[in-house]
Amino acid sequence: MKTVLVITCHPDTRSLTGALRDHTVVTLTRLGHAVEQSDLHAMRWKATVDHDDFPAEEPAARLQPGAASRRATLGGTLTPDVQVEQAKLLRADAIVLHFPLWWFAMPAMLKGWFDRVFSNGFGYGIMPAAGTPGQASLRYGEGRLAGKRALICVTTGGLPSHFSERGINGPLESLLFPLTHGTLWYAGIDVLPLHGIFGTNRLKPDEFTPVARAWDTRLAGLFSDAPIAWRAQNGGDYDDGLCLREGLGGGTTGFDLHRR
Amino acid sequence: MKTVLVITCHPDTRSLTGALRDHTVVTLTRLGHAVEQSDLHAMRWKATVDHDDFPAEEPAARLQPGAASRRATLGGTLTPDVQVEQAKLLRADAIVLHFPLWWFAMPAMLKGWFDRVFSNGFGYGIMPAAGTPGQASLRYGEGRLAGKRALICVTTGGLPSHFSERGINGPLESLLFPLTHGTLWYAGIDVLPLHGIFGTNRLKPDEFTPVARAWDTRLAGLFSDAPIAWRAQNGGDYDDGLCLREGLGGGTTGFDLHRR
Numbered sequence A, B: 001m002k003t004v005l006v007i008t009c010h011p012d013t014r015s016l017t018g019a020l021r022d023h024t025v026v027t028l029t030r031l032g033h034a035v036e037q038s039d040l041h042a043m044r045w046k047a048t049v050d051h052d053d054f055p056a057e058e059p060a061a062r063l064q065p066g067a068a069s070r071r072a073t074l075g076g077t078l079t080p081d082v083q084v085e086q087a088k089l090l091r092a093d094a095i096v097l098h099f100p101l102w103w104f105a106m107p108a109m110l111k112g113w114f115d116r117v118f119s120n121g122f123g124y125g126i127m128p129a130a131g132t133p134g135q136a137s138l139r140y141g142e143g144r145l146a147g148k149r150a151l152i153c154v155t156t157g158g159l160p161s162h163f164s165e166r167g168i169n170g171p172l173e174s175l176l177f178p179l180t181h182g183t184l185w186y187a188g189i190d191v192l193p194l195h196g197i198f199g200t201n202r203l204k205p206d207e208f209t210p211v212a213r214a215w216d217t218r219l220a221g222l223f224s225d226a227p228i229a230w231r232a233q234n235g236g237d238y239d240d241g242l243c244l245r246e247g248l249g250g251g252t253t254g255f256d257l258h259r260r
Helices: A016-030 A065-075 A080-091 A108-117 A177-185 A205-220 A254-258 B016-030 B065-075 B080-091 B108-117 B177-185 B205-220 B254-258
Strands: A003-008 A034-039 A094-100 A149-155 A195-197 B003-008 B034-039 B094-100 B149-155 B195-197
Touching: A003 A016, A003 A080, A016 A034, A016 A094, A016 A149, A016 A205, A034 A080, A080 A108, A108 B108, A149 A177, A149 A205, A177 A254, A195 A205, A254 B254, B003 B016, B003 B080, B016 B034, B016 B094, B016 B149, B016 B205, B034 B080, B080 B108, B149 B177, B149 B205, B177 B254, B195 B205
Parallel strands: A003 A034, A003 A094, A094 A149, A149 A195, B003 B034, B003 B094, B094 B149, B149 B195
Antiparallel strands: none
16 A cells, blocks of 8 residues: 555635546545645645744844755754645655646645745755765755655646647646656656646536546556656766766757656 | 836845845836836735635635636726736836746745736736637737836856756756746747846855846846747747647757747
8 A cells, every 4th residue: 555645736626626636536545545635725825935934043034045944854843834744745655736737837836835845954955875975965866755756637728739849838748847857856756747637628527537537547557657767866867067968868859858 | 217017036135136136126226217116025925826816706606716817807806916016017118027946936926926916817818809810819929918028037056057958957948938938928028038147055245246247237138138039829830729830940949949
């Protein structure tokens, strides 16, 4: 049995996102997994990083968010809401994310979940063992969350062609690279290929079943499908300036350079 | 005289972001422009879209954010904080954005400014004049904010090589494509090339002056520098599926396909 944390961000659970989330919980349970949840709107999740996040800091002192985050993480003084989410992440073997695409990115509340929960010393800033040469901190394939998996289900009113290789919006995979590569993989998490659900404004009630069936296939592969083969920072593919070494990535461009 | 709206998102004004913002206000004033400001943390900006944003909706009714946003925009029932920001935008000839790069994107609070202020009927969903053939709504180069300009100043602790064409983080221009193309240009705004300030964790106090001087050059070009030459949706470059027409974009790939 695996433990899966399902993170949902939509202001109304009677939405497609909410229906998919409910379906996810049923399917994962049927597959024998234990399910934990973070429904950000139900939790009234605080999206913003500010002084209130660091009660151990001097109230009048200048707030440097990265440094304060590190002191709070290592000192155990992160706020309880963040500590609860970090504990859920540590218990989870995988996370599933449900959200609508707003302005070609996560809704602010979900972005704020990462801004606050992936704290310095937890989601990044993990130092290698003493005496390890090379990089300053473990990231891109390594870190405290390494070995866990993530599967993203994102809904949009746009059509597949709008998000295709030559589509006006740009490919969904590229638009969400800051999340899949720059956040999840940065923190060490293996990311499965995205699951995009398109044209949701035109979806009719009787079309939910095929949509849910297709999604079930992805849930069934949560622990067996191949993750995106992002290159590890410490895998020898990058030089000291963290540029991809010459001779690698031939035939590809852009973000795809960072796939093996 | 032009009017410039300076939007800042950092939890402490004694930060580099705050110092740059102060410098921006001085420089723009010296250049003869009128300056308005939105300092999101000072305003305690509400980042999250939820039921409270739509007081005219039935409290128990299912919230469909896009539809509710449209009714509120057209009906004049958006919350006062959003209406104030929209009025600032309408008065502005240009906007300047100051923010730190968090997880390769905007901080949640700033994302939430766009999620809420760029409402349906204001930032998107602008219908063409009756009888106009073609697209459903004006976007990507057209819309209510067309003709305005945007200049983005973003700070990061990462080094330029990490954000270079083969750098591990990906190019800054590509990471922020959802903002520059998918949000600002989508709403009709001309976007100037990004201004990234790198290695900010290692920046020494006596290095602020050259950083500010370089930024001043960008501010001086706010109304004269060439914007990024994104293709307009309605300019004939896209087919009915909103894919770039065959024969266009030769020699480029990825997001650059959408530059003329």
